[in-house]
Amino acid sequence: MTKTRVSLAVVKRLPKYYRYLGMIEEKGIIRVSSQELSAITGLTASQIRQDLNHFGGFGQQGYGYNVEELRSEIEKIIGINKSYKAIILGCGNIGKAIMNYKGFKSSGFNIVDVFDHGDKVGNKIFDYEIKDVDKLDEYLAENKPEIAIIAIPTEQAQKVCDRLVEGGIKGIWNFASVDLKLPKNVVLENVHLDESLYTLTYYMNNLFDYPGTKN
Amino acid sequence: MTKTRVSLAVVKRLPKYYRYLGMIEEKGIIRVSSQELSAITGLTASQIRQDLNHFGGFGQQGYGYNVEELRSEIEKIIGINKSYKAIILGCGNIGKAIMNYKGFKSSGFNIVDVFDHGDKVGNKIFDYEIKDVDKLDEYLAENKPEIAIIAIPTEQAQKVCDRLVEGGIKGIWNFASVDLKLPKNVVLENVHLDESLYTLTYYMNNLFDYPGTKN
DNA sequence: TAGATTGTTAATCGATTAACAATC
DNA sequence: TAGATTGTTAATCGATTAACAATC
Structure with a gap:
């Protein structure tokens, strides 16, 4: 059975x-x-x-x-009875929104650190001191977070994703507009905002097809 | 046919x-x-x-x-060859992220105004002077935006939604964790971040069920 | 016991895949 | 014309709905 x-x-x-x-x-x-x-x-x-x-x-x-x-x-x-260590990649708009989103901590999601590169490294945003993405690999080995949140530009996403997988990340919450390639023992969940918005405009222009609130 | x-x-x-x-x-x-x-x-x-x-x-x-x-x-x-007038309800984390998201304007989405209430009214955020949500109805009658982006707390979402519908909005992009009720000639597209995150944890805990990147 | 409501099997519906004739 | 690849019909697969026996 x-x-x-x-x-x-x-x-x-x-x-x-x-x-x-x-x-x-x-x-x-x-x-x-x-x-x-x-x-x-x-x-x-x-x-x-x-x-x-x-x-x-x-x-x-x-x-x-x-x-x-x-x-x-x-x-x-x-699985929300457990707690999770999460890191954010990218401290732009979306990164900041997630950092600051109270709902998560209360559900057992702990954003432990935030990464970015260049000028931003060392800056302090909402209690997080931005870490250097160049030191990501050592960080992963040492701290073993389970979840990574990708909030960086599309072009850089796959490369960072590869390093996250390599570093033993178990789940990726991806906000970049790419279909990331990864082994299937690492879980990927996408939030493709542009695709969501396009669905909205499609139905605004094709009301006949709109199924109502079935999504 | x-x-x-x-x-x-x-x-x-x-x-x-x-x-x-x-x-x-x-x-x-x-x-x-x-x-x-x-x-x-x-x-x-x-x-x-x-x-x-x-x-x-x-x-x-x-x-x-x-x-x-x-x-x-x-x-x-x-329908992205056209251009759209959009307003944002709520200038919290998500509201700000959307305001500041370059990708939209280039796709023909124009965020024309941002609404909130209380202290925030009159503040200036990223070139937007926050308007009073109490004056939403007059605003809608006058300016006729097509799209409204709901980025306010769950509890207030349905009420504001009703007023948007009443005011002739054609499409709602909803970031609040509620299933909004609205007539089916107004299009609703949800971005339920918490549900997305729960899908991630589900599969992290039930890898056997994970279909790979089929979503 | 009688009534209610589940758990589960069977029927239906819809979406995906396969196959191939049409045609560039 | 021969080869390639679409458009479309038919077959398969999977998910939803209906029905009802099991049981609290």
């Missing part, structure tokens, strides 16, 4: 479940049925039950799901 | 085609086959031909596609 691969579509819905469960937990609601979850998330009850069952039988017939338990299970599945 | 709806999956691939075509056009390459495009994009040749044929027969049997022509067609399809 080999576990069957959980599809990307399912994985992308987990944060949504987590978010809504947090909201109803805060309201003091104890139990919830797939039908009620359907009403607030806009997904079908059937899909919700299918999705959750990939990870275990968290519900109970005739009762539904215990909100607190389900939320905590999903938290574990996503 | 009614046009059949173009699926979200196809629409999300258009920016990718656009980006790679730009790259090979810069190299001075004149023609390209679906097979060559397959090699650089990682998509199958069959899928590429299917995708492009949703929008017209841009290719030629025995020849392939003319790079410049195809790129320019996709540009029109996505």
